Amino acid sequence: MTFKPFLLPMLILVTQAPAAQAQATTPAQLQKAYEAAAGSPAQVERGRVFFTSRHGAEWSCASCHGQLPTGVGKHAVTTKSIDPLAPAFNPKAFTDERRVEKWFRRNCKDVAQRECTPGEKADVLAWLQTLR
Numbered sequence: 001m002t003f004k005p006f007l008l009p010m011l012i013l014v015t016q017a018p019a020a021q022a023q024a025t026t027p028a029q030l031q032k033a034y035e036a037a038a039g040s041p042a043q044v045e046r047g048r049v050f051f052t053s054r055h056g057a058e059w060s061c062a063s064c065h066g067q068l069p070t071g072v073g074k075h076a077v078t079t080k081s082i083d084p085l086a087p088a089f090n091p092k093a094f095t096d097e098r099r100v101e102k103w104f105r106r107n108c109k110d111v112a113q114r115e116c117t118p119g120e121k122a123d124v125l126a127w128l129q130t131l132r
């Protein structure tokens, strides 16, 4: 059999397919990772307070996501609807690590003028998972 050059790229595609999904995760897994980075367990009540309070800027997380993010949120500026953040009401929430990190980065800067700490992320996520 002669060597077929097109086989190699195909093989690479096949073997790399699982890597494309390496960002897939679950809310519980993410919380564990944030807790590990923070070095302490999450606190549900602290997460609720962080989410619903302002941190020196005009908005809180709740300004766009709602006081109880179990329903569709409404962007404070564009009024565009936002899918529920609580995983029990949105099976896609906190299942894509890259996406979660992107929004945490952007939203925490809007609300707190800085990135959220791993501890704050763990707290918020712990609280969101108690909402049913």
Ligand code: HEC
Pocket (backbone or CB within 6 Å): 051, 059, 060, 061, 062, 063, 064, 065, 075, 076, 077, 081, 082, 083, 085, 092, 093, 094, 095, 096, 099, 100, 103, 104, 107, 108, 110, 111, 112, 124
């Ligand atoms: C100015 C409006 C706004 C504010 C304020 C805001 N968010 Fe968001 N957030 C969004 C939008 C828009 C999305 C994308 C949602 C969509 O596509 O339905 C989003 C998505 C997210 C996601 C991604 C969830 C996922 O898995 O898809 C997380 C996490 C998140 N926000 C956390 C926060 C936290 C924590 C705060 C407070 C520090 C906050 N947000 C404040 C607008 C906002």
